[in-house]
Structures are given as C-alpha cells and as structure tokens.
Amino acid sequence: MTTTPEPPPAAGERRLHPWSWLFVLIGSLRQFLLPLAVLLVYGGRREENYQLVVAGVAVVVLALVSVWRYFTYRYRADGDSLFIRSGLLERSLRQVPFSRIHNVELRQTLLHRLFGVAEVKLESAGGTKPEAQMRVLRLDDALALERLIRHRGRGADVVDADATDAGEPLLALSTAEIVRLGLISNRGMIVVGAAFALSWQVLPEDAYKPAFNLARREVFGYAEHFNGSWSSTALAVAGVVLLALALVRAFSVLLALTRYHGFELREHGRRLTVERGLLARVRSSVSRRRIQAWTLREGILHRLFGRRSLGIDTAGSQVGDGEQAQRDPPELAPIATPDACDALLRHLLDGADWPPADWRPLHPRAWQRLLVGDAVFAALLAAGLCWYLGPWGLLGLLWLPWGWLLATRHARLSGYRVDAKLVAVREGWWSRHWRFAEIDKLQALQLRQSPLDRRFGMASLWLDTAGAGAMSPPLRMRYLPEAEARRLHDTLAHELSRRPLRW
Known part of the structure; x- marks a missing residue:
C-alpha cells in the first residue's frame, strides 16, 4: 500500500472488483468451516449425509448472493459526498458526506495481496457498523478513495498539501520492539484459551481424555524416574506449567510479529495513518x-x-x-x-x-474505601474454604494483607x-x-x-x-x-x- 494514484473522477459510477463475489463468498463461509469440519470428521457415514447436502446447497446459495452483490453494487464520489447504490429487488441509495467519515480502513489479507485488491471500511460517529464496507476494490482504487476522503473531508475546495506525499513519520516499530510487545501482551493466552473453550464445546466429550491421560502418564512417569517423591512430582508439574507458559509467550510473540510487522504511524496534515501487518496488511486513517x-x-x-x-x-x-x-x-x-x-x-x-x-x-481515606471490596472478598473466600477445609479455611484471610497493599498503593x-x-x-x-x-x-x-x-x-x-x-x-x-x-x-x-x- 505505497502507491498514490489519482483519485477517481467525481462523476461516474464504479463497480467492485470482478472477483469481489469470491471474497464475499469466502468471508461468508468462514463461520461454517469449523462445524463443517467437525461434521466431516465425526459425522455418521450414512444417516447424516443429508447434512452435507444441505451444506452444499447453502454454499451454492451464498455464491449466487455474492455474484448478485457484485452486479448490483455501485459507488461514486460527487461533490462532498460518497453515493452507494445497491440492491436489485429492494434498491437503496446511501449518501455519506466525506466530512462525516471518521475512520477509513484498508485491509489486505494474503489472498487480497495475491489478487491486488483491498477491502475498504468507512466508519462514522453515529453507527454501530461501518457506513460502507466495500469487498473488494482494486488496490489503486482503494488508495485513491482513501486519498479522496482525506482531501474532501476538509471541504470540497480545500487542497490538502500533504495528501500527495508519504506523510510525516511519527513512530515506527522495529522487530525487537514487536518481540517485546509479544512478550508483554497476553494475546497468545487469550487465543489459546478461546480455542480450547470452543473446541471443548464442539468436539465430543471424550476427545480430550486420551491427551489428558497421556500428559498425566508422562508427568508422573518422569517423576518416578527420580524416586517418585512428592518433591519430584511437584518439580515435574512445575516444569510442565513453565513449559506451557513459555510456549504461550512464544505464540504471543508470533502473533505480535504477524499483526504489527512494519508498523508505521504517519501524519498527513490533520489526519493520522497507521499501517501494519505481515500476512494481512491493514491501513487505518483517522482525523485528529x-x-x-x-x-x-x-x-x-x-x-x-x-x-x-x-x-x-x-x-x-x-x-x-x-x-x-x-x-x-x-x-x-x-x-x-x-x-x-x-x-x-x-x-x-x-x-x-x-x-x-x-x-x-x-x-485521604480513599485507601479505606478501596479496601472494602477486598475485605468482603477475603471474608467470602475464607467462609467458602472453611466449608470444605474446616479451620484451615481461615487461611483465606491472608488475602487481606495483599488487598491492603493494593489499596494503599x-x-x-x-x-x-x-x-x-x-x-x-x-x-x-x-x-x-x-x-x-x-x-x-x-x-x-x-x-x-x-x-x-x-x-x-x-x-x-x-x-x-x-x-x-x-x-x-x-x-x-x-x-x-x-x-x-x-x-x-x-x-x-x-x-x-x-x-x-x-x-
């Protein structure tokens, strides 16, 4: 996303890219990929074949709808607004003033980059979804539209002197900085936890049992190699936990490198532009x-x-x-x-x-007010532990010193x-x-x-x-x-x- 082509003419409607129907179809199919994969792996051989037939019919319908969208979607820039026309049976004409567009986002996945196209999202202040989502435009058309919004958003007669250059660089992240970001963030743990929770709901109940049993045998077998004492078992469990945490952190670093590779913050007049991404390249623009x-x-x-x-x-x-x-x-x-x-x-x-x-x-007594919540939590924790452990449950009150430290600091x-x-x-x-x-x-x-x-x-x-x-x-x-x-x-x-x- 480095070229700066001329903006499209104000008059004359433009279509989406001829392959846009394919990207709309792929985007629609994403939500069906996991259930379909589970059906193929764990579904019955005969009695559930009708589900595959239904899935095939749904894919055909989605393909027809995607092609329909390509032939009925038009946009044009006229004066101080962007006009978007869509629909065949129920037609709509949407007018979006350039001055109301707050954020402009250009997104390129790896497949987009292979085809030389980009997805464009235009966001304003009032909606809970984008004012316009164009899937997909030619890359030069997408960049030209972004430049046109940057120019026209300040008034139809105002020329943005910074719109023709690369902008003033404000911040760029090196690979070392992105690695630090991956080590700091918990994105890897969040992704792993979400994937585990989703698979737990989708996969059969006994799908994880062999893996859990294998892990338990390996850990206790390793501990028995060192005489099987409780300290050896504790060390083996701690080693497995540390290894898992290290792998999750490494995954976080990988996610950070994929998401923030080539991160650059630039200033184009009164507008800020962020570009980032290794496989999926994203370019976002917002007015200051x-x-x-x-x-x-x-x-x-x-x-x-x-x-x-x-x-x-x-x-x-x-x-x-x-x-x-x-x-x-x-x-x-x-x-x-x-x-x-x-x-x-x-x-x-x-x-x-x-x-x-x-x-x-x-x-001056704010720390006491902050400590109230920790005191209530410590009391409930101690009561719950006493219910199961007897007098040992009073150890739950040890939360109070930690809460006091948090509140005072x-x-x-x-x-x-x-x-x-x-x-x-x-x-x-x-x-x-x-x-x-x-x-x-x-x-x-x-x-x-x-x-x-x-x-x-x-x-x-x-x-x-x-x-x-x-x-x-x-x-x-x-x-x-x-x-x-x-x-x-x-x-x-x-x-x-x-x-x-x-x-």
Missing part, C-alpha cells in the same frame, strides 16, 4: 479532530521493559451487532518508551501540558488534573493507566455517590465522550472529597454549556 479520548497503559511487564502503550477512542469505535466486539481505532503506539509516548502526545495535543506536574490527590499513585484544555486521570498500581480527554470533547458528566461514599464523605465524577470503546477504562475521578467533587462538577458543567462540542 475525531479523537475523543486517550489512554496510556502500563502493566507490570511494561515497567519491566520500560515501555507503555498509547491508544485512542474515536467517535466511530462503538460496539456493534454482527461486527467484531469492538471496531478498534488505530493504535497510535502499541509499544513505546514513556518519553516517546509523552513526546507524541505533546505533538498531537497541540501544545497541551503533558505530562502534568501537579496531580491532585484523592480523598492505588490510592497513593492515583490522581487527577483539570486545566483549561485537558481533563486527566491516573489510576492503578499493579496495572496503571492514564485516561484523559480535551474538555471540548466532553459530552456529559455525572456526580455519583454510593452509600459507602457518603459514609466516607467522598464522591466520584464520571465523564462521557463520544465513542468510548468497550475495552477502554472509563474516564472518572473516583473518591474525591465531596466538596471538591461538587466544585469540579459545577466548573466543568459551566464549561460544557458555553463551549461548542468538537467531534
């Missing part, structure tokens, strides 16, 4: 003014490697039915040093004071900052995050008090922006002194009432 909130993350492994990650919420990143759990906006920095993240933020926030030097603390490191431009919050100790947004992007605020909050004389302030992602932490100022929380609420409410919403 569409960014609603920012999130800096730092887990325990991040600190071990001296790294952080920077993500954003845009107005088009909501959860949608039939789509993936969250349509993630471009990741500005999946991994970077703290100094690199801070420099990137100062550049993109137009001179905002970052990082803040004077964080405001929480209520969390309360000490948490804080907030409000200035003329930004609202920023930092939370956590073991796993930390910084959540912040421009005041002009705030849509609503709430003052909350639970009965416990009133007992401790504190309150929390929750702030809403457009398009907060399902995986993003909430923007909230928790456990502030009640008078301070009410003062902040009144100040921000006044600012929201007099400032126009920028999104």
